Amino acid sequence: MPRDPRYDLLFTPIKLGPVTAKNRFFQVPHCNGMGHAMPLAHAAMREVKAEGGWAVVSTEECEIHPSSDLTPYVEARLWDDRDIPALALMCDKVHAHGALAALELSHNGPTASNLYSREVLLAPSHQPSKYGYPSQARAMNLHDIRQYRRWHREAAIRGKRAGMDIIYVYAGHDLSLAMHFLQRRRNQRTDEYGGSLENRVRLLREVLEDTRDAIGDTCAVALRFATEELLGPGGVELNEARDIVAMLAELPDLWDVNVAAWYNDSMPSRFASEGAQEPFIDFVKKTTTRPVVGVGRFTSPDTMVSQLRRGVLDMIGAARPSIADPFLPRKIEEGRIDDIRECIGCNICVSGDMTISPIRCTQNPTMGEEWRKDWHPETIAPRSSASRVLVVGAGPAGLEATRALGQRGYDVSLAEARRELGGRVTRESRLPGLSEWARVRDWRVGQIGKMDNVGVYLDSPLTVQDVLDFGAGHVVLSTGCHWRRDGFGRSNGLGIADFESNQRVFTPDDLMDGRWPQGRVVVFDDDNFYLASVLAEALRRQGCDVTYVTADDTVASWSVHTLDYRHIRVRMAELGIEPIVSHNIERFQGTTLVLENVWSGKQSDVQCDAVVSITSRLPDDQLHAGLLLREPEWNGAGIRSVRCIGDALAPGLIVHAVYEGHRYARELEQDVPSGVPFKRHFHVGNEDGPLR
Ligand code: ADP
Ligand code: SF4
DSSP states (O other): OOOOGGGGGGGSOEEETTEEESSSEEEOOOOOSOGGGOHHHHHHHHHHHHHTTOSEEEEEEEEOSGGGOOTTSOOEEOSSGGGHHHHHHHHHHHHTTTOEEEEEEEOOGGGOOOTTTOOOOEESSSEEOSTTOSOEEEEOOHHHHHHHHHHHHHHHHHHHHHTOSEEEEEEOTTOSHHHHTTOTTTOOOOSTTSSSHHHHHHHHHHHHHHHHHHHTTTSEEEEEEESOOSSGGGSOOHHHHHHHHHHHTTSSSEEEEEOSSHHHHSOOTTTOOTTTTHHHHTTHHHHOSSOEEEOSOOOOHHHHHHHHHTTSOSEEEESHHHHHOTTHHHHHHTTOGGGOOOOOOOOHHHHHHHTTSOOOOSSOTTTTOTTTSOOOSSOOOOOSSOOEEEEEOOSHHHHHHHHHHHHHTOEEEEEOSSSSSOTHHHHHTTSTTOGGGGHHHHHHHHHHHTOTTEEEESSOOOOHHHHHHHOOSEEEEOOOEEEOSSOOBTTBTTOOTTTTTOTTEEOHHHHHTTOOOOSEEEEEESSOSSHHHHHHHHHHHTTOEEEEEOSSSSTTGGGGGGTOHHHHHHHHHHHTOEEEOSEEEEEEETTEEEEEETTTOOEEEEEOSEEEEEOOEEEOOHHHHHHHHTGGGHHHHTOOEEEEOGGGTSOOOHHHHHHHHHHHHHHTTSOOOSSSOSOOOOOOSOTTSOOO
């Protein structure tokens, strides 16, 4: 289909200093957990973005010196010339598709760790290091500042030699010295680099000038700048940011503006909608003639065009939308809007970086697998035979298996017991703040709807006999799971006494099935991620008096990896949901819930009408078990394989279910390598050895 002319503006080239971007789609820097440790995987991931039509493809933050060592996090690195080849790999691959490569240089000062390099941390003034490392950063003297400027300049030149077209000066996210010097809470200097705004901006100005001087003849200089930290006068505030932008207006070739810290920038969809940053950045374009890029989890081309037309942005920045759909620009260009796989704002991608593991995406199961498994987000091998495939259960695992098998050309039948598709995604997306998660279902249902070779059957709870009678060559069981009622979980390996039969105990499934408790409700969180806080919020909004209890030492501890944590705490405080941490449930009799402090053993009573128990789940794998019992009959029924996937195999997150569905489809009737099922990077030899 031809492109909708309303979107033409998105495909007009734009000059960025000495280089030209072919369109307005800009993949802004994003972490990926691969970085300098996995350069081939990193380059392949960036290449797919370039192939998908992004005019600019950026790295993640790039360490410029061993005194800014981010261990254990794995980002890009340009400590010396020997780091150039790894980034040159990326540049070559990005250039092969006509895109520009951008490099985000950073010295993280007191927000580095130096756990590997063992250098002393540097900062504008003496201060504790960030992230709870029990160490301090020392105040930089004028010699240190000169050194830092030299390191930055040298890294910029290395970036240019690697083939980068755009070099960033980074003053965002509370992560780089150029920003730390701006912040009153980090900069108490009394010399020409501290005090007045002009003094606090001095270093940023100098580094911008240095960078332009070093590489500005052929590379564009971008400034990534946080306009608001939402921390009051200790942080960068909008009013001061206006002055800073005015002071530096024409110095960079490109402004990349957002809010800080990362948890405010990459807000989960539960807490911020598309385009939420506009009020914080819309002044920038009025202050400079240079192009401006910004982010807002943009997935709608109408919203994107509106940003350009209304003079908010010149380029549409995206990290998460480019992860969920690396081909987003191409799809708009080709008039395939309904093929866009929209980001759901779950931040599982962020959790890769946070847990120091390669990036994963709920919507895009190929993310992070481009090199090591040769998975491409848009293409897949054609079917190997004319076998029919029966998929049972239309949650995220079953839907993705069906879609990808359908794309391979298999004749697929998808049977779902309920009257609606989507399984847990549909159910959870009805809870407060999670509506965008339904995109996991909607994209797949939309794609399947275009396939003649796929049949979908609702209201079809299949039995073992039904499956045997169906006569498919391959059967995949994605029948999901349910929440346990017995209290079994991390904190209670033997369950909780009498929970199972207590009518006052509810599970998340009860609530999602429409059976809600009333009155005083305790939400017991032994799952430690998002669901308990979401259910607590839902109950509170229904008028319940809600107390949140966990045996963990903090609320929703894993949510720190998806940047939800602070927002959950604020939301709970706003709603008046009282958190009780470090307490396990001892027993629940009548309306008396007896809690036990996990450290002191001291018991206390809470009066409540109901407990919602969010502990762990059990697979709904009866169909699989029943089919295994009747394996001797498979041959006669024409069944060549039976596989159980997703939550029916081992309950997990939606990202796991989608991945398993996809993997099943990729590997069906294919030769899968025995042993380790993916390529790995090997680091052998000494530091002068070749990159392998
Ligand atoms: P996953 O996350 O692994 O995809 P879900 O729980 O989201 O799992 O989805 C499982 C789906 O399977 C649910 O929609 C459920 O109704 C359906 N299902 C379970 N058992 C059967 C069955 N015997 N026949 C058809 N559908 C089933
Ligand atoms: Fe979006 Fe979630 Fe994918 Fe991240 S993991 S890109 S937030 S869908």
